[in-house]
Amino acid sequence: MSLIEAKGIVVTFAIRKGLKKLPFNAVDNVDLEIEQGMIVGLLGESGSGKTTLGKVTLDLVKPTKGIVKFMGKDIRKMYKEDYRKYRLNAQYVPQDPYASLHPFKTTKDILMDIIKYHKLVHSDKEALELVSDTMIKVGLNPPEKYLNKYPFQLSGGERQRVSIARALLLKPMYIVADEPVTMLDASLKGAIVSTLKNAIQAMRTSLLFITHEITLLQYFGSQTKVLVMYLGRVVEQAPLGELLQNPLHPYTQALISAIPVADPKARASRKLLLRGSPPSPLSKPPGCPLSDRCPFVTEKCRKEEVVLKAISSKHLVACHLY
Amino acid sequence: MSEKSRNLAKQLKLVFKIFSRSPTLLFSLVVLLVYIIAALVVVLGFVPPLPPYKGGWEYMYQPPSLRDFPWYILGTEYTGRPLLLTIIYGIPKTLAVAFLSALITVGVGTAIGLIAGYVGGLVDELLSLAINVALTIPTYLLALILVVILPPELKTNVLVLAGVLSITAWASLARAVRAQTIALKRREFIDVAKTIGYGSWKIMFDEVLRFMAPFIAMNLVLSCVGAIYGYTGLAFLGLMPMTPDNWGVQIYMAIRGGGALYSDKAILALWSPIITIVLLQYALINIAKAMEDIFNPALRTYLQGEEM
Amino acid sequence: MNWALRKAIFSLAAWFLAVSISILIIVLSPGDPALIMLTGFLQQGIPYDQAVRMVQAYIGFSPAEPWWSKWLRYLLGVVTGNLGVSITYRIPVAQLIANAIPWSIFFVSYSLSLTVILGVLIGIALAYYRSNTIFVRSVTTVLTVFNSIPNWILAAVFFVYIGARWQLLPYMGPYSNDVTPGLNLQFIASVLYHYTLPTMVMVLTSIPGWAFGISAMASAILKEDFITYAKARGLPSSRILWTYITRNSILPIYANIAITFTWLLVGTVWLESQFLLPGLGSLLATTSGARDYPVMIGVYVILITAIVLGALFTDLTYGFIDPRARVGET
Numbered sequence: 026m027s028l029i030e031a032k033g034i035v036v037t038f039a040i041r042k043g044l045k046k047l048p049f050n051a052v053d054n055v056d057l058e059i060e061q062g063m064i065v066g067l068l069g070e071s072g073s074g075k076t077t078l079g080k081v082t083l084d085l086v087k088p089t090k091g092i093v094k095f096m097g098k099d100i101r102k103m104y105k106e107d108y109r110k111y112r113l114n115a116q117y118v119p120q121d122p123y124a125s126l127h128p129f130k131t132t133k134d135i136l137m138d139i140i141k142y143h144k145l146v147h148s149d150k151e152a153l154e155l156v157s158d159t160m161i162k163v164g165l166n167p168p169e170k171y172l173n174k175y176p177f178q179l180s181g182g183e184r185q186r187v188s189i190a191r192a193l194l195l196k197p198m199y200i201v202a203d204e205p206v207t208m209l210d211a212s213l214k215g216a217i218v219s220t221l222k223n224a225i226q227a228m229r230t231s232l233l234f235i236t237h238e239i240t241l242l243q244y245f246g247s248q249t250k251v252l253v254m255y256l257g258r259v260v261e262q263a264p265l266g267e268l269l270q271n272p273l274h275p276y277t278q279a280l281i282s283a284i285p286v287a288d289p290k291a292r293a294s295r296k297l298l299l300r301g302s303p304p305s306p307l308s309k310p311p312g313c314p315l316s317d318r319c320p321f322v323t324e325k326c327r328k329e330e331v332v333l334k335a336i337s338s339k340h341l342v343a344c345h346l347y
Numbered sequence: 348m349s350e351k352s353r354n355l356a357k358q359l360k361l362v363f364k365i366f367s368r369s370p371t372l373l374f375s376l377v378v379l380l381v382y383i384i385a386a387l388v389v390v391l392g393f394v395p396p397l398p399p400y401k402g403g404w405e406y407m408y409q410p411p412s413l414r415d416f417p418w419y420i421l422g423t424e425y426t427g428r429p430l431l432l433t434i435i436y437g438i439p440k441t442l443a444v445a446f447l448s449a450l451i452t453v454g455v456g457t458a459i460g461l462i463a464g465y466v467g468g469l470v471d472e473l474l475s476l477a478i479n480v481a482l483t484i485p486t487y488l489l490a491l492i493l494v495v496i497l498p499p500e501l502k503t504n505v506l507v508l509a510g511v512l513s514i515t516a517w518a519s520l521a522r523a524v525r526a527q528t529i530a531l532k533r534r535e536f537i538d539v540a541k542t543i544g545y546g547s548w549k550i551m552f553d554e555v556l557r558f559m560a561p562f563i564a565m566n567l568v569l570s571c572v573g574a575i576y577g578y579t580g581l582a583f584l585g586l587m588p589m590t591p592d593n594w595g596v597q598i599y600m601a602i603r604g605g606g607a608l609y610s611d612k613a614i615l616a617l618w619s620p621i622i623t624i625v626l627l628q629y630a631l632i633n634i635a636k637a638m639e640d641i642f643n644p645a646l647r648t649y650l651q652g653e654e655m
Numbered sequence: 656m657n658w659a660l661r662k663a664i665f666s667l668a669a670w671f672l673a674v675s676i677s678i679l680i681i682v683l684s685p686g687d688p689a690l691i692m693l694t695g696f697l698q699q700g701i702p703y704d705q706a707v708r709m710v711q712a713y714i715g716f717s718p719a720e721p722w723w724s725k726w727l728r729y730l731l732g733v734v735t736g737n738l739g740v741s742i743t744y745r746i747p748v749a750q751l752i753a754n755a756i757p758w759s760i761f762f763v764s765y766s767l768s769l770t771v772i773l774g775v776l777i778g779i780a781l782a783y784y785r786s787n788t789i790f791v792r793s794v795t796t797v798l799t800v801f802n803s804i805p806n807w808i809l810a811a812v813f814f815v816y817i818g819a820r821w822q823l824l825p826y827m828g829p830y831s832n833d834v835t836p837g838l839n840l841q842f843i844a845s846v847l848y849h850y851t852l853p854t855m856v857m858v859l860t861s862i863p864g865w866a867f868g869i870s871a872m873a874s875a876i877l878k879e880d881f882i883t884y885a886k887a888r889g890l891p892s893s894r895i896l897w898t899y900i901t902r903n904s905i906l907p908i909y910a911n912i913a914i915t916f917t918w919l920l921v922g923t924v925w926l927e928s929q930f931l932l933p934g935l936g937s938l939l940a941t942t943s944g945a946r947d948y949p950v951m952i953g954v955y956v957i958l959i960t961a962i963v964l965g966a967l968f969t970d971l972t973y974g975f976i977d978p979r980a981r982v983g984e985t
């Protein structure tokens with residue numbers, strides 16, 4: 026049984042344009058399965074619906090259609106105790122470390138509050154120990170240096186570490202890390218992703234790692250399951266190694282060709298550029314969502330919807346070419 | 348324990364630092380402290396009781412004298428009682444009415460605004476309607492009617508007065524809090540608070556409320572200003588019980604009693620309560636403006652500077 | 656148009672609720688006016704049955720009715736324009752109010768326009784000369800002092816000194832005795848002259864709020880990028896300020912007008928009675944002193960009506976000036 030299972034998720038938002046409301050699907054019929062202790066990468070450009078999908082699995086956004094199951098139970102139909110178990114076991118590391126920490130709370134307030142609210146331990150001393158342990162685990166060492174600081178006194182990397190510590194504190198079974206390092210210096214990215222990886226692997230926690238940089242996923246190994254999203258749809262799904270060596274969807278190919286590589290021959294062979302500008306969910310073309318930018322587009326692509334097809338047991342793609 | 352008291356000392360020092368950055372603020376703080384100390388002195392009974400009313404022109408508006416020092420240094424008022432004493436007797440009740448009324452105004456306004464903004468849906472519709480209706484009823488107008496029709500024994504009750512003076516005053520705060528809550532609801536730290544498993548009450552009254560703390564504190568002080576305006580102003584219209592310890596009644600008597608209109612005889616009886624009211628309002632308004640600084644951690648730490 | 660109609664219906668609902676809740680509070684409060692009036696009549700030796708009928712004739716409901724029937728009956732009176740009869744003047748409340756309304760409209764709109772114009776000008780000056788600390792400090796101090804003076808205190812002080820003691824300006828009555836009321840120049844001049852002192856009080860005590868608000872807004876606008884850009888294009892900063900302030904701050908100014916209108920209307924209770932001017936405020940103040948409940952409640956209802964109309968009027972005019980405002984509301 027999978028830990029998290031999302032089926033047929035559709036999220037419809039509406040944006041105002043003048044006096045009219047224009048509805049669009051930020052997430053469009055997506056399935057997502059995450060097993061206990063497994064890491065799943067969610068890859069896609071800005072606006073592809075990654076955050077929205079992540080929030081649906083955390084019950085922060087109610088899907089317009091589809092169900093989310095936690096340990097086999099529909100979270101909408103759970104008993105109170107089950108829901109509480111789910112709630113405390115599904116944690117979130119948001120995209121923006123600047124907006125995700127309460128500006129008027131010190132690190133100590135932020136972390137101690139959680140323990141006190143849930144009465145996890147009996148004394149303040151134990152609580153402080155637990156907080157310190159978690160802080161050391163995420164590299165906030167020594168903890169005393171950070172405990173009494175407000176978010177504005179922390180660097181971007183330190184904030185993100187506090188944010189990760191907050192997610193780990195409840196020892197959850199599932200964490201959504203939404204582009205946890207996007208706003209950081211390149212030199213810091215690797216360190217923080219490794220910290221996150223080590224921490225969750227020690228606890229056998231599942232992770233949904235959202236990113237638009239495929240290179241970051243390499244920290245999790247080539248067996249990591251990766252979903253590639255484009256305009257609210259999953260266009261390809263495969264283990265990372267397979268995806269890098271044998272990308273099938275033109276969109277995935279384009280993403281991979283954008284990775285800087287040293288070998289000029291390899292670069293030449295992988296050259297593929299998408300036409301046009303980055304997509305907007307409001308101007309999604311009929312048929313395949315990539316049909317207006319794809320170099321291999323056919324008549325069929327412009328007319329017929331595509332569905333995810335299994336090419337091999339672990340490799341799925343949504344493209345009329347296959 | 349000792350850590351707590353040390354923390355408190357540190358906080359107080361900080362507040363003092365913020366205030367001493369501007370002489371106006373420091374002055375305002377000193378003024379407010381003087382009023383509070385005076386109120387305590389009265390409440391604790393360190394002040395002689397008000398002498399009985401003395402009729403007759405010769406006792407009214409007597410010039411300052413050193414008799415019973417210091418109570419007669421402002422002379423006497425329209426009932427022949429020492430003016431300074433009646434003014435000081437007005438402090439505890441005025442402060443109590445103002446503070447209670449501010450607590451009610453801010454408590455009700457904040458709670459309604461938070462719940463309407465955070466819960467949304469039908470609850471929001473209903474509470475917004477209540478807010479909009481209350482907004483069309485000016486507090487002092489309804490308070491005036493109520494003060495007139497309430498029986499005298501209720502009119503002198505501090506709690507009743509505080510309630511009357513905040514009867515619809517909460518509405519504008521509720522509207523502002525609601526708008527801010529709706530904006531804050533979209534912030535990511537609220538999403539995180541939900542996944543951490545915090546309940547709605549914890550999120551509303553800790554996470555969201557803490558964010559608005561400077562604004563709420565400012566409104567608490569400004570509501571005191573409003574309540575003092577209403578409390579003395581309605582007395583000036585002659586609608587409150589004619590107790591000598593209400594500054595509004597004192598001004599009313601100085602003018603209607605005729606003293607101030609044609610000579611300088613009642614000049615002290617007119618100006619002393621006026622200055623007492625205006626000074627208090629001035630201090631409170633300046634302190635209200637400083638609340639932003641007191642509650643802003645960035646500024647606080649900047650001032651703490653060397654201690655960190 | 657649909658939008659304007661919706662606004663109007665919403666205002667009507669708010670008005671109805673405000674009035675009925677107020678009446679409910681009044682009849683439910685421990686000092687039910689009907690009962691107080693009845694006691695008064697009984698003390699004058701009037702037999703019970705006749706006293707009850709008299710109360711009914713004056714205020715529109717009888718002291719013996721249950722609260723809900725008093726409430727309904729008074730509301731019905733309000734809707735049909737029957738507000739009872741004044742106890743002191745022995746004429747219909749509606750007539751008293753009709754005589755008072757024009758004076759209050761004149762006083763409030765005169766003060767309101769002066770407040771808004773002067774407040775905006777001072778606010779912009781504060782923002783524009785913000786580098787000149789002496790100017791900013793002194794103006795701010797003066798404004799804060801006026802902000803801390805309750806309007807009725809300023810009225811009392813002006814009344815005593817500028818009026819009674821120094822005789823610099825008229826301080827009693829709406830016009831002098833030697834003019835004939837009507838549409839003649841002398842009358843209008845006399846009215847304006849007599850309202851100088853009261854209007855000064857209104858304006859001086861309401862300006863600070865406006866000046867501070869506008870200056871904060873203008874300072875924020877001056878810091879924005881498009882201002883730097885406009886400066887870089889060589890536009891003179893006074894013109895930039897004027898164009899952008901007027902364009903970007905119309906909404907807050909409009910919202911504030913309704914609030915200031917309400918504030919000034921309530922202020923007439925003190926100011927009109929202090930300077931012996933006719934109007935709704937003085938009517939309320941004097942009848943409150945005399946416990947003339949039918950008039951008090953009638954004036955109260957009319958003041959609420961004026962406030963609702965004022966808010967509706969600002970909303971509608973703003974909506975017509977800037978159609979974007981109509982979209983904001985759901």
Ligand SMILES: Nc1ncnc2c1ncn2[C@@H]1O[C@H](COP(=O)(O)OP(=O)(O)OP(=O)(O)O)[C@@H](O)[C@H]1O
Nearest residue numbers: 038039051069070071072073074075076077078306
């Ligand atoms: N609450 C909302 N209301 C309306 N539209 C929304 C809302 N949240 C997201 N959207 C829109 O839905 C689309 C997907 O948003 P989402 O945040 O999931 O994208 P993303 O893949 O996380 O992008 P990024 O990399 O920029 O974070 C975007 O077009 C966004 O503007």
Ligand SMILES: [Mg+2]
Nearest residue numbers: 075076077120
């Ligand atoms: Mg995102």
